Amino acid sequence: MPRPEATTSFDAIGTRWAIDTPEPLPDAVLQAVRARIDRFDRDWSRFRDDSWVAEVARGGAGSYRLPDDAGPLLDAYDAAARCTDGAVSPLVGRALEGLGYDAAYTLRPRRDDGGALLTAPAPDWRTAARRSGGTLTLDEPALLDVGAAGKGYLVDLVSGVLADHGVGAHVVDAGGDLRVVGLGAGAAAGGPLTVALEDPRDTTRALGVLRLTDGALCGSATNRRAWGPGLHHVVDARTGAPTTDVLATWAVGGSALAADAAATALFFAEPDLVASRFGIRYVVLRADGSLRWSLGLDGKVFA
Amino acid sequence: MAHSTRRRTLGLMSGLSVLVALAACGSADAATEDDAAAGGTQSESQTDAGDTGTAGAGTDGTAGSSSGEFADGTYTAEGSYSTPGGEESISVELTVTGDVVSDVTVTPEASGGNAARFQEEFASGVADEVVGEDLAGLAVDKVSGSSLTGDGFNAALDQIRADAAA
Numbered sequence: 001m002p003r004p005e006a007t008t009s010f011d012a013i014g015t016r017w018a019i020d021t022p023e024p025l026p027d028a029v030l031q032a033v034r035a036r037i038d039r040f041d042r043d044w045s046r047f048r049d050d051s052w053v054a055e056v057a058r059g060g061a062g063s064y065r066l067p068d069d070a071g072p073l074l075d076a077y078d079a080a081a082r083c084t085d086g087a088v089s090p091l092v093g094r095a096l097e098g099l100g101y102d103a104a105y106t107l108r109p110r111r112d113d114g115g116a117l118l119t120a121p122a123p124d125w126r127t128a129a130r131r132s133g134g135t136l137t138l139d140e141p142a143l144l145d146v147g148a149a150g151k152g153y154l155v156d157l158v159s160g161v162l163a164d165h166g167v168g169a170h171v172v173d174a175g176g177d178l179r180v181v182g183l184g185a186g187a188a189a190g191g192p193l194t195v196a197l198e199d200p201r202d203t204t205r206a207l208g209v210l211r212l213t214d215g216a217l218c219g220s221a222t223n224r225r226a227w228g229p230g231l232h233h234v235v236d237a238r239t240g241a242p243t244t245d246v247l248a249t250w251a252v253g254g255s256a257l258a259a260d261a262a263a264t265a266l267f268f269a270e271p272d273l274v275a276s277r278f279g280i281r282y283v284v285l286r287a288d289g290s291l292r293w294s295l296g297l298d299g300k301v302f303a
Numbered sequence: 304m305a306h307s308t309r310r311r312t313l314g315l316m317s318g319l320s321v322l323v324a325l326a327a328c329g330s331a332d333a334a335t336e337d338d339a340a341a342g343g344t345q346s347e348s349q350t351d352a353g354d355t356g357t358a359g360a361g362t363d364g365t366a367g368s369s370s371g372e373f374a375d376g377t378y379t380a381e382g383s384y385s386t387p388g389g390e391e392s393i394s395v396e397l398t399v400t401g402d403v404v405s406d407v408t409v410t411p412e413a414s415g416g417n418a419a420r421f422q423e424e425f426a427s428g429v430a431d432e433v434v435g436e437d438l439a440g441l442a443v444d445k446v447s448g449s450s451l452t453g454d455g456f457n458a459a460l461d462q463i464r465a466d467a468a469a
Contacts (some may be wrong), residue, residue, distance in 0.1 A: 176447040198448030205435040211445055219447040228348050228424030250447060271427065293428040293431040 005171075012037045013045070013151065015175035019059045019158070021167055029165045036161050043067040044146050046093050047103045050239035053144045057093070060141040065155045066134050069157065074131060076149045076261040078277075081125045083277045087268035088261070089237035093143025096242065097288050099231055109231060117230075139198040147233060150259020152218050159256075172256075176219055180212040190245050194300070196282060200248045207248075208283060209292065210299035216256035220263040221248035234267050246286050252297060254281035375400055 004283040006024040011015050012034070019025060019033070035161060043052045044067070056064050066074075080088035098106040098119060123129070123142050130137045146153075151174050159172050160178045169182030171193055180193050192211035199205040199221035222232040222242070236243050249266035251274075253259040262278040271282050271292060281294035283301060293301045377398045438446070 135422060171445075174443060176445070178447065180446060193445060193449050194443040195445040196438055196443040198438070198446050199435045200448060202435075203448065206438045206440050206441055206443075206446075207433060207435045217447055221448050223448070248448065285433070288431070289433060290429065290431040292427055292429045295428055299435075300428075301428065302436045303428065303433045 003155050010034070012243060013041055013154065013174075015151070015183065017175075018171075019162070020171040020173070021162070022169055025167070026165075029162065030097055032161050032165060033158050036157055037154060040069070040150075040157065043069070044073075044144075044150055046143055046145050049103070051245070053146075055057050056138070057141070057143040058134075061138050062106070063135050063137045066136050068134075069153075070134075070136075072257060073146060073149060073153045074136075076153070076257050077125060077146075078241060079277050080148065080261045080265040081275050084104075084268035086124050086126055086238055086264050087243075088148055088264050089140040090120050090128065090144050090146050090148070091125055092122045092235050092237050093145035093241070094145075095119065095122045095237070095240035096145055096233065097143065099235070099242065101233060103178070107231075109228070117241060121240050125237070148264035149257060149261035151177055152176070152216065152258075152263075153257035153262075155216070155218075155256035166199040171195040175261060177216075177256055178212065178218070179216045180214060183213045195299075197248075200285070206265075207285060207300065208293070208299060208303075210250075210252060210297060210302035212252070212298070214253060215254050215260040217250060218256055218259035218263045219248065219250040220260075221269070223247070223303045232292075234264065244287060248285040250283045251278070251280040252282070253278060 005020040005022060008019045008021070008025045008030060017037075023032075034113070041048070042050065045051045046057070048054065052064075052067055067180050070144045077088065077090045095270070096102070097109050099117070100109045112118050123138075128139045128142070139289050155172050155174050155177055156179060156193045157166035158174075159170065159181060160170045161180070162170050171181075171183075172179045176198075178193070178195065179224060183193055192213045195210050195212060195217055196206040196218065197208045197210065198221075200221040203223070204303070220234060222234055222260065230242055230244070232242050234243050235241065246267045249263045251266060252261040253262060259280055262274050262280045262282070266282055266284050271284050271294075275282055276279070281297045283291065283293040283297070285291050291301065291303050293303070
């Protein structure tokens with residue numbers, strides 16, 4: 001792909017999107033992309049009261065017909081829950097609300113009289129919810145939050161919309177979660193996309209640079225979507241509290257869904273276990289400043 | 304100083320041993336006097352790499368300094384372990400700068416088959432106290448970190464800061 005490519009940017013689902021294509025994106029294709037994102041938001045957002053997720057939250061325990069695209073997304077949550085002993089769960093919505101990350105962006109956590117965070121475990125995805133065909137059954141009331149894998153999945157879905165419209169080579173970037181298609185055909189195609197891994201402790205610095213020709217890179221870190229000391233969006237479902245051992249993770253895989261789910265799982269599990277479950281390669285920055293990375297990554301880690 | 308360096312190294316090496324144990328259902332361990340992980344064998348580069356019956360002297364011994372401190376340089380050790388497919392080996396390379404381990408690299412040397420595939424998939428590097436490089440000096444297409452946040456979130460955060468300052 002010749003560079004600089006044509007870039008189409010817009011804001012959606014609370015983040016900045018950029019779609020790079022060899023030619024400017026036709027309006028009809030952009031409209032199809034925006035429509036797909038809107039449909040996903042109407043189904044899966046916990047930040048709007050007309051979504052499917054909001055309907056489930058109001059309904060409490062019971063059975064619900066799943067959105068048509070739910071299968072792969074919830075499969076990824078199943079895999080993430082298994083390899084993290086339940087730490088990753090799509091049932092953490094109430095826990096995030098309790099921390100202040102609610103639909104109104106209150107950003108004020110519930111605390112006890114002594115000022116300590118009031119947290120509670122989220123329902124266990126492996127036991128409190130069951131899927132059968134297109135139906136989800138919840139044994140107890142729950143607010144779904146698909147923040148751990150939903151954005152990656154949506155990046156894949158948008159990439160699919162582009163492919164369906166004949167846009168072969170492209171880069172879909174949703175706030176740093178990337179899906180790259182068709183940059184592998186040599187210099188004529190522009191060569192690999194190079195991506196710096198931002199150091200969450202100092203965002204003017206990079207921990208490494210990775211190259212992508214086909215596939216996905218997703219990252220997760222606790223420095224953004226953070227609203228106070230120890231208050232951020234990566235929550236351990238087993239406690240309902242933000243996690244502290246790991247500062248940032250990146251996963252490279254074939255799909256953004258796998259990479260995004262794995263990036264969250266890497267906060268809670270042995271990296272090689274996550275790598276085997278999701279078929280990804282990784283970089284993990286721990287809170288003690290140590291770094292661990294797969295040697296099979298295409299790129300360089302500055303360690 | 305020597306002591307803290309050595310402990311840091313042990314931490315790194317035991318991390319590596321976990322990788323290999325997971326990867327190939329065998330075990331290779333940087334055996335040391337206070338690292339009790341059982342079942343592995345590790346031989347230093349100076350010794351016969353195929354001597355699988357003997358636990359090595361540990362990474363601090365590899366440095367070879369009589370004071371127990373590391374001399375600057377790069378150290379290599381071979382580790383081997385048994386798999387159903389036969390004996391397999393890895394190479395571990397440590398870089399020491401200013402008495403601190405600045406880099407660890409594990410290189411698979413599997414002869415083929417599943418072991419080679421597993422080693423390639425799971426070999427990993429470990430480094431402590433990573434510093435990184437200045438982003439401004441890098442020519443890259445993209446930056447990946449935590450998701451950039453939308454205007455609504457940022458506005459709410461600004462409001463909280465304003466309230467806190469009031």
